[in-house]
Amino acid sequence: MIKKTLFCGVLMMASMVGYAHTEAQDDIALQMYTLRNVGDVDTQFAMARKAGFSQVELVGDHHLDLPTMQKMLKKYQLNVIASHVQLSDLESDREKIVAFNKGIGNSHLVVPWIEANERPTTKQGWIDYAMRLDRMGETLRNEGMSLSYHNHNFEMKKYDDMTALDLIMKYTHQNNLSLELDVAWAARGGQDPGSIITRYSGRIYAIHAKDNAAIGIRDDEMNFTPAGEGLLEWRSIINAGRRSGVEWYIVEHDAPKDPWAIITTSRHNLKEMLQKQP
Structure with a gap:
């Protein structure tokens, strides 16, 4: 009887491990920026849900007030896993942004971009920018939120022996900032995405999953292609x-x-690739 109970317990634990692994393979979300030119916000959320997504990453508030966004997310049964917000907006209007995101059940904010005229051009400039991110990350953490930084290719530029991205990560505390790594942009900057992920193990909140096509393929789409179909x-x-x-x-x-x-091809490809990897 004891042996049978132990055996059943082992089987149950094994099935739970297998279940957890399957669930992990479904950790696929959609950045709504991809659908920005598809009708109104209602149409965009409807498309996301129809394509099989239940998790989305927003771009700010999509020009909706809190009650309308809550209603929209409930209508399409969508969960917000992060939202893109400019650092300057956080510095000037943090309380409002935090209240909105808490109201929709989101606790993760991502700085997505630095305008060209605001972009650091020196090593010290990047260190100063990193310290701004660190201060904001600490403030948000004390308010029950967390902060990530999303890269493009310009953060792959080296200053002495360190890229701008390395400077950002070095001069921020791991509790205050994580990384949302756009692997396609990182590769365009001449860096290996896998090496970056390994180097900052434990600090990668998410991967922006798209691929780079060769020149001559999808030239009218900035040479981006669904994950698994490029380089x-x-x-x-x-x-x-x-x-x-x-x-x-x-x-x-x-x-x-x-x-x-x-979005449908990308989701399908990602799901297959995640399931194939042990």
Whole structure:
């Protein structure tokens, strides 16, 4: 009887481990920026849900007030896992932004971009910018929120022996800032995405999952293509992601001609690749 009970317990634990692994493979979200040119916000959320997404990353508040956004998310049964917000907006209007995001059940904010005229051009400039991120991350953490930084290619520029991204990560505390790594942009900056993930193991909140096409392919879409259909080595990216504790793989495309085809293909490819990797 005791042996039978122990055996059943082992089986139950094994099934729970297997279940957890399956669930982890479904950690795929959609960055709503991809659908910005698809009708109104209602139409965009409807498309996201129809494509099979239940997790989304917002771009600010999408020009909706809190009650309307709450209603919209409930209508399409969408959960917000993060929202893109400019650092300058956080510095000038943090309380309002935090209240809005807490109101929709989101606790994670991401700084997505630095305007060209505000972008640091020196090593010290990047250190100063990192310290701004660190201060904001600490403030948000004390308010029950967390902060990430999303890269493009310009953060891959080296200053002495360190990239701007390395400077950001070095001069911020791991409790105050994590990284939302856009692997396609990182590769365009001449860096290996898998190596970045490994280097900052434990600090990668999410991966923006899109691929780079060769010149001559999708030239009218900034040469971006769904994950798994381009030049990136996804086996190493996913393996590094698993080891590093990446929480989300977020489908995104900067300039999709056919958003429906992009998001459905991307989700399908990602799901298959995540399931294949141990």
